[in-house]
Structures are given as structure tokens and as C-alpha cells.
Amino acid sequence: MNILEHVGIENYLTLAALLFCIGAFGLLYRRNAIIMFMSIEIMLNAVNLLLVAFSSYHEDASGQVFVFFTMAVAAAEVAVGLAILVSVFRNIGNIDIDNLKNLKG
Amino acid sequence: MNTTILLLLFAPLVGFLINIFFGKTLGKTVSGAIGTASVFISFLCTICLFSQINANGKAITFHLADWFSIGTIKVNFSFLFDQLSALWLLFVTGIGTLIHLYSISYMHEDENMHKFFSYLNLFVFFMIALVSGSNLLIMFIGWEGVGLCSYLLIGFWYKNQDYNDAAKKAFIMNRIGDLGFLIGIFILGHLFGTLDFLEIKALLGKDVISPSLLSIAALCLFIGACGKSAQLPLATWLPDAMAGPTPVSALIHAATMVTAGIFMITRMNFLFDLTPEIQNVIAIVGAITAIVAASIGLVQNDIKKVLAYSTVSQLGLMFLALGLGAYEVAVFHVITHAFFKACLFLGSGSVIHALHGEQDMRNMGGLRKVMPITFWTMMFSTLAISGIVPFSGFFSKDEILMTAFHTNIPLWIIGSIASIMTAFYMFRLMYITFFNDFRGTEEQKHHLHESPALITIPLIILGFLATVGGLISLPGNSWLNHYLAPLFAHKSHGEHHLDGETIMLMAIATVGAFIGIGIAWFKYIKNKEVPVADSEVQGLHKVLSNKYYLDEIYMATIVKPIYMISSFAKKYVEKFISKAVIGLGGATYALSIKGKKIQNGNIGVYLFAFIFGMVGFLVYVFIIRDLK
Numbered sequence: 001m002n003i004l005e006h007v008g009i010e011n012y013l014t015l016a017a018l019l020f021c022i023g024a025f026g027l028l029y030r031r032n033a034i035i036m037f038m039s040i041e042i043m044l045n046a047v048n049l050l051l052v053a054f055s056s057y058h059e060d061a062s063g064q065v066f067v068f069f070t071m072a073v074a075a076a077e078v079a080v081g082l083a084i085l086v087s088v089f090r091n092i093g094n095i096d097i098d099n100l101k102n103l104k105g
Numbered sequence: 106m107n108t109t110i111l112l113l114l115f116a117p118l119v120g121f122l123i124n125i126f127f128g129k130t131l132g133k134t135v136s137g138a139i140g141t142a143s144v145f146i147s148f149l150c151t152i153c154l155f156s157q158i159n160a161n162g163k164a165i166t167f168h169l170a171d172w173f174s175i176g177t178i179k180v181n182f183s184f185l186f187d188q189l190s191a192l193w194l195l196f197v198t199g200i201g202t203l204i205h206l207y208s209i210s211y212m213h214e215d216e217n218m219h220k221f222f223s224y225l226n227l228f229v230f231f232m233i234a235l236v237s238g239s240n241l242l243i244m245f246i247g248w249e250g251v252g253l254c255s256y257l258l259i260g261f262w263y264k265n266q267d268y269n270d271a272a273k274k275a276f277i278m279n280r281i282g283d284l285g286f287l288i289g290i291f292i293l294g295h296l297f298g299t300l301d302f303l304e305i306k307a308l309l310g311k312d313v314i315s316p317s318l319l320s321i322a323a324l325c326l327f328i329g330a331c332g333k334s335a336q337l338p339l340a341t342w343l344p345d346a347m348a349g350p351t352p353v354s355a356l357i358h359a360a361t362m363v364t365a366g367i368f369m370i371t372r373m374n375f376l377f378d379l380t381p382e383i384q385n386v387i388a389i390v391g392a393i394t395a396i397v398a399a400s401i402g403l404v405q406n407d408i409k410k411v412l413a414y415s416t417v418s419q420l421g422l423m424f425l426a427l428g429l430g431a432y433e434v435a436v437f438h439v440i441t442h443a444f445f446k447a448c449l450f451l452g453s454g455s456v457i458h459a460l461h462g463e464q465d466m467r468n469m470g471g472l473r474k475v476m477p478i479t480f481w482t483m484m485f486s487t488l489a490i491s492g493i494v495p496f497s498g499f500f501s502k503d504e505i506l507m508t509a510f511h512t513n514i515p516l517w518i519i520g521s522i523a524s525i526m527t528a529f530y531m532f533r534l535m536y537i538t539f540f541n542d543f544r545g546t547e548e549q550k551h552h553l554h555e556s557p558a559l560i561t562i563p564l565i566i567l568g569f570l571a572t573v574g575g576l577i578s579l580p581g582n583s584w585l586n587h588y589l590a591p592l593f594a595h596k597s598h599g600e601h602h603l604d605g606e607t608i609m610l611m612a613i614a615t616v617g618a619f620i621g622i623g624i625a626w627f628k629y630i631k632n633k634e635v636p637v638a639d640s641e642v643q644g645l646h647k648v649l650s651n652k653y654y655l656d657e658i659y660m661a662t663i664v665k666p667i668y669m670i671s672s673f674a675k676k677y678v679e680k681f682i683s684k685a686v687i688g689l690g691g692a693t694y695a696l697s698i699k700g701k702k703i704q705n706g707n708i709g710v711y712l713f714a715f716i717f718g719m720v721g722f723l724v725y726v727f728i729i730r731d732l733k
Contacts, residue, residue, distance in 0.1 A: 027712060103706050
């Protein structure tokens with residue numbers, strides 16, 4: 001029994017779009033690097049949700065395979081990113097991105 | 106056999122490497138000995154090779170290594186030893202050895218003696234490559250190499266700016282010819298798809314090939330020969346090349362390198378046989394060069410300049426023979442000329458050595474008694490070049506004139522007049538230098554002496570060869586023509602029998618020579634004339650002294666316009682170009698000064714730009730583009 005019979009595909013699309021926008025605005029608005037990471041994760045998961053929904057809609061499993069890939073890559077990205085943030089914190093004492101201005105032209 | 110060929114090819118190169126890298130530490134005598142020995146080894150190998158080829162008449166092709174192949178053209182480092190190249194190698198390395206020997210003594214006071222010997226060795230190496238290469242490109246390597254060595258050796262005394270200029274002049278004039286040669290090679294490569302002599306020869310026999318392109322190729326090759334062998338209009342570098350040390354003049358600018366053009370045309374004789382119009386050009390250029398150079402030689406006062414013009418004139422006679430299709434006659438004259446001209450140059454070097462660098466004949470005279478060996482060897486060579494029986498030059502020059510008589514009477518007349526002039530100016534040289542009283546300073550007179558044995562031995566050997574060299578090709582019984590016969594398609598032109606006409610022509614030539622000698626005797630022995638100072642010459646004499654103003658004409662018609670174009674380009678074109686380039690750089694710089702402001706280091710701004718860029722892109726792709 002397909003789950004899309006209870007909740008229509010358009011609801012998933014709306015939810016994913018909302019999640020993505022929340023992530024994007026969070027990324028732009030917040031200055032704390034950890035929060036920005038969380039925003040990126042929200043955007044990624046919005047996309048994952050879309051992929052899964054369409055996979056189910058088209059009855060094609062390859063969308064779900066993509067989701068696994070995305071999650072693996074996101075985990076790797078977070079691992080590296082957090083390591084960088086730890087290093088930044090050790091050097092300047094906070095992780096406010098407004099303080100990271102040394103690389104300018 | 107392979108070892109012999111390798112030794113023959115590379116002994117001079119090894120000598121060069123040793124001398125250039127270790128010559129200074131080895132000392133003068135050792136470096137001279139190494140230089141001489143390396144060429145002597147080549148000479149011995151050449152004798153081996155020559156005797157083998159002479160015995161069985163078979164050409165040897167020696168493949169050293171592959172070089173490259175483009176399309177159908179395949180070029181290898183391979184060498185061809187046939188009758189022609191073996192003969193040429195024989196006198197190149199033989200005379201080379203003698204002149205190396207001579208240089209040990211002649212250059213002994215020079216601080217850069219090791220450099221001199223290394224250059225000489227390098228020259229011999231390239232000359233061997235030129236002569237024995239089995240395709241046009243190997244020949245071209247040698248051709249350029251000997252040009253380079255000629256440049257290095259003309260400017261050997263580099264502290265004198267005039268000598269450097271002479272070296273540059275020689276190099277540039279040769280370059281003009283070389284360009285012609287190169288274009289000729291390209292055309293032949295295009296026509297035949299190969300550069301190998303034997304393959305071209307085989308293909309020429311079979312296919313019908315565009316005759317006009319073939320003529321252009323032959324003309325281009327001839328231009329190359331003109332440059333290297335100092336024919337008009339590219340002749341003016343050779344007299345200036347006398348700035349080099351005298352052994353160099355003898356080896357490079359008289360006996361060997363300048364005959365490279367004749368060698369090349371003889372090598373490509375099958376090509377020139379098919380282009381009779383180019384042969385006519387060669388004959389006419391040769392004849393004109395012979396008479397023009399001989400007439401300039403009449404009034405020169407520098408002992409080496411007289412010999413230089415004489416060389417140009419004799420080369421002209423050789424080209425005359427080539428143009429008439431009598432290749433073996435030209436080769437014969439190359440050989441006898443190599444003997445007597447090398448001897449004359451070395452003799453003049455001996456005189457210059459005795460007078461501590463004096464080259465003006467007006468300051469010489471009466472040297473006969475103090476320098477008997479030099480005098481007699483030079484005398485024999487002078488008799489040879491003047492064409493007196495039975496010296497070598499008589500036979501070779503006579504064959505050229507006889508060939509001309511049978512094919513083209515005007516050319517015969519020009520050649521004969523040039524020969525009479527030759528007899529005159531050569532005896533003028535001898536009389537002014539060796540007879541009457543010494544005209545130099547007391548100090549010089551005090552130091553006059555015969556040269557040491559290392560100088561006189563090569564002189565004696567060469568003088569002997571200049572005397573008997575004619576034996577290799579006597580009229581009616583010519584060993585040389587027989588030996589060279591496999592190379593040429595046609596029946597020999599030079600085979601003249603001793604009949605009435607031949608004897609008449611010989612008599613005319615001999616009488617002509619004696620007339621020249623007689624005039625010289627009358628002027629310089631009987632009337633004891635001494636050539637006047639340069640400022641007092643007038644009329645035709647002045648024109649001749651100034652070499653028909655050839656250098657001035659070239660200056661006005663070629664050098665000056667090029668300078669004008671260059672200075673115009675420097676003043677205007679170059680300014681424009683540099684402004685444009687600098688302007689472009691400045692604009693980029695100014696833009697980047699503004700542009701780098703965008704990169705302000707604020708990550709928030711980057712993210713903002715990134716997301717809005719992405720959104721803008723998506724809006725364009727999915728909305729704006731769909732609307733259209």
C-alpha cells in the first residue's frame with residue numbers, strides 16, 4: 001500500500017520547499033558557524049525528503065540510493081567541517097564568522 | 106671496416122672535445138699535437154677507405170643511426186663513401202693534417218692556441234660530415250657547421266673589431282646562400298619524398314617530374330653554392346675573411362670549405378644535367394666571377410688579399426667547368442687548386458711570420474735570399490696557378506678552357522683573359538715580395554729569417570704536390586676521369602686527346618701566361634716599380650682597388666635601406682606596439698585593483714552572493730528561458 005495515497009505528493013513538495021528555505025535563511029541570517037552547519041543539514045535533508053518522495057511516487061528505488069549517498073557525504077562533510085571549527089575556536093576563541101576576515105583582497 | 110669509418114668520422118670530434126675542455130691545462134704543444142694527430146688518424150682511415158674504393162669501385166653506405174621520419178621522408182644519420190667523397194676526404198684530411206702541423210709553429214705565440222686547434226678540429230669534423238653525408242640534411246649539417254667554424258676562426262683575434270665585422274659579414278653572406286640551399290632541399294623533399302642522394306638519382310631516372318620546380322630547386326642549390334664558394338654576387342665576404350689567422354685562410358678559405366659548393370653541385374650532377382638553363386647560369390656566373398675577381402686581384406697590395414681574389418677567381422673557373430657539365434674537370438681543378446693555393450697561403454703566412462705581422466707587399470721585397478724554402482715552394486705553386494707546363498695548374502686550367510672552347514667560345518675568351526690576369530698578378534706578388542731590395546724597416550730587416558721546420562715541411566710537401574698534382578689527369582690518359590666515371594651519367598667532357606687542336610689551345614694558354622708574366626717582369630723587375638700608396642691611385646686603377654665599389658653598392662642598396670626600415674620600425678612601429686602592450690597590462694591592473702574589493706573576507710557576503718547567484722541561475726533556467 002502506497003503511503004502517498006494518505007498524504008499527497010504536493011504536501012511533501014511544500015514541506016521540502018519550506019525546509020529548504022528555512023535552511024537557506026538560517027545560513028544567511030545566523031553568524032554562529034555551528035548553527036550555519038545545522039542550516040546546511042536542514043537544506044540537505046529537504047532535498048533528501050524530495051528524493052524519497054519522488055522515488056516512491058515513480059516507484060523507482062534509485063532515488064533512495066541517492067539519499068544514502070547524500071547522507072554519507074553529509075556525514076563526511078560535517079566531520080571535516082567540525083574539525084575545522086574546533087581548530088578555529090582554538091585559535092581565536094569563538095566561532096563567529098564575522099571574525100574570520102583575514103583572507104581578503 | 107666499420108671501425109675505420111667511425112674513426113674517420115669522429116677522431117676530429119674527439120680532438121675538438123679534448124682541446125676545448127682540457128686544452129688550456131694540457132699546454133700549447135700537447136694541444137697542438139692532439140689536434141694534428143686526430144686529423145692525421147682521419148687521414149689514415151681515409152687512405153684505407155680510398156684504396157678499397159679505388160680497387161673495387163664499390164660505394165660504401167654506412168648507417169650510424171635513425172634520425173626522424175615525417176610522412177614519406179625518412180632521414181637517417183648515414184654516410185656515403187663513394188669515389189667522390191673518398192677523393193674529397195683524402196685532400197681535406199691530408200691538407201688538414203699539414204695545416205695543423207704548420208699551425209703548431211705558426212700559432213705558438215698565441216695565448217688561445219688550444220681554442221684555435223679545437224676550432225680547426227671541429228671544422229674538419231663538419232667538413233667530413235658535409236662530404237660524406239648520404240643525404241642532403243647531413244650535408245646541410247656539415248654545411249652549417251663549417252660556416253660556424255669559419256665564423257669562429259675569422260674572428261679568432263676577437264679583440265680587433267674589424268676582424269669581428271669580417272666574421273659577421275662572412276656569416277651573414279653565407280646565411281643568404283644557406284637559405285637558398287635550404288629551400289632547394291625542401292623542394293627536392295617535396296618532389297621526391299626522400300633526401301637521399303642515391304634515391305633521388307634513381308627517381309630522377311624514372312619519373313616525369315615538374316621541370317619548372319626542378320629548375321627552381323637547382324637554382325636554389327646553386328644560390329647556396331654561390332654563398333659558400335664566394336661567387337658573385339655573394340663573393341665579397343671571402344677577401345674580408347682573410348682577417349683570420351693565415352692557416353685558416355689556407356685550410357678553410359682556399360683549399361676546402363670554399364670548394365663545398367663545387368662538391369655539392371658535383372654530388373647533385375644528375376639534377377643539374379636535367380636543367381640546362383641553370384647550367385648556363387652557373388657557367389656565366391662562374392666566368393664573370395673569374396674575370397671580375399682576377400681584375401681586382403691585379404691591384405691589391407695586401408699579400409693575402411691578392412691570394413683571396415685569386416681564390417675567388419679560380420673558384421669562378423671551377424663553376425665555369427661545372428656549368429659546362431664537365432664535373433670531373435672541376436674536381437680536378439679543385440684538387441690542384443687545393444694544393445697550390447694552400448701552399449701559397451702557407452707561404453704568405455711564412456712571410457708574414459718572418460715580418461712579424463706585416464702584410465703589405467710594398468713593405469716587403471728581396472726576401473728570396475733570406476727565405477729560400479718559402480720562395481721556391483711559393484714559386485712552384487705560382488707557376489702552377491699561372492698554368493705553366495708541367496705544373497699541376499696547367500693541366501686542370503687547360504682542361505677547363507678546352508671544355509669552354511668546345512662548347513662556348515665567349516666563355517673561353519673570358520676564362521683565358523682571367524688566366525692571363527692570374528699569371529700577371531701572381532708574378533707581381535712574387536716579384537714585389539721576393540725580388541729587388543727589402544723595403545721594410547731596419548729593425549724588421551734585422552729579424553728576417555727562414556721559418557722553422559714545422560712551417561717549411563708542409564710547404565715543401567704542398568709545393569711538391571702542386572708541382573706533380575697534374576699527373577692524376579693527363580690529357581689523353583686521365584686516371585681521375587676513369588676513377589670518377591661511375592658518378593656521371595654522360596660520357597666525360599674532359600677526355601681530350603692530344604691532337605692538333607688541343608696542342609694549339611695549350612700553346613695559346615701558355616703564351617697567354619707568359620705574356621702576363623712578361624708584363625709583370627717588365628714592370629716590377631726591369632723598371633723596379635713599387636705599387637703607389639693608396640691615396641695616389643686614379644682612374645680604372647682606383648675602381649679596381651676599391652673592388653668595383655661592390656661593398657659600397659651593397660651598402661647603399663641593401664644595408665642602408667634595411668637600416669632605414671629598422672630605424673623607422675624602432676621609432677614608430679615599436680613605440681605603437683609597446684604602448685599597446687603596456688596599455689593592455691595597465692588596464693588589467695586597474696580593473697583588478699577595483700575588482701579585488703569584492704573579495705572582502707566577509708563569509709556572510711560570500712554566502713549571500715552564492716545563494717542569490719544560485720537562485721538567479723535557477724530563475725533564469727526554469728522561468729525566464731521557458732518564457733521565451
